[in-house]
Amino acid sequence: MAKSLNERMAKARVVRLGGREVITEGLHLNFWADISHRCMTASWPAFIGGAALVFVAFNAFFALFYWLGHQPIANVPGGQYIDYLYFSIETLSTAGYGDMHPQTHYGHFIATIELFTGVFSMSLMTGLIFARFSRPSARLLFADNPVISDHDGRPTLMIRFANERHNIISNATARLWLFKDVVSREGQSYRRFYELPLLRNESPALALSWTLFHIIDQNSPLDGLNAADLEAVGVTLVVVVSGYDVVAAQTVHARKSYDHPDIRFGHRYAEILGTADDGRLRIDYGRFHETLEG
Secondary structure (H helix, E strand, O other): OOHHHHHHHHOOEEEEOOOOOEOOOOOOOOHHHHHHHHHHHOOOHHHHHHHHHHHHHHHHHHHHHHHHOOOOOOOHHHHHHHHHHHHHHHHHHOOOOOOOOHHHHHHHHHHHHHHHHHHHHHHHHOOOOOOOHOOOOEEEEEEEOOEEEEEEEEEEEEEEEEOOOOEEEEEEEEEEHHHHHHHHOOOOEEEEEEEEEEOEEEEEEEEEEEEEEEEEEOOOOOOOHHHHHHOOOOEEEEEEEEEEEEOOOOEEEEEEEHHHOOOOOOEEEOEEEEOOOOOOOOEEEHHOOOOOOO
């Protein structure tokens, strides 16, 4: 009975959704069943480290079989394991320096299997590296804090972001979502989301900065809420931006989430646009995240 209970229970995992940590339990995850996704989402140090570990493990495995055979490889003085490991590296990587080579049927058989493994693994690694490098991404810089203050005489939620690459993202679109906890009449808690209308949600050419404006009126889910109210319902804001990168010739996406403590009431963004002495437009990104009261 205890064994069957343990089989039904899965190890708890902590995942990050935006700025929130969520503990997941009861989900059985097979590491190898989703290995391609893990390879694509791992950080570069973890990806390279994992690839190096697999490479060493493969070579150590095949070197053991060479070492167990009776002189399967020529020109291996003393038959040391380390020499067979070097030969395995030459074979798996298809380098083949030529000073050591199989001299028995057993050696040729193991080398044939290793060559196939090497060609297959190198093709797989090439595809993964190409996929990671060619994956489209937008380099957008989002302000650290959304602000709520008056804009054109009306209370407005504002979020500023900029294109760090300064290339053209054409037909850029932005959508702003609000997530909050609600309780139904039956007492069940749900996480609901609402799209917040923007004054302007499209830009023909995003190259520098863009500030999103959501008017807080009677139709807004933020109407009449203060900081304590936002905390009580666990408000989270999510900004999704997409557009066509003319350099990469691909559609790119960017996403940023803010939790309720990030929202600053009664603040506005510091001015970053100005004019240089020669009349050219000047942008001071050193003040990009700065907010001012008033």
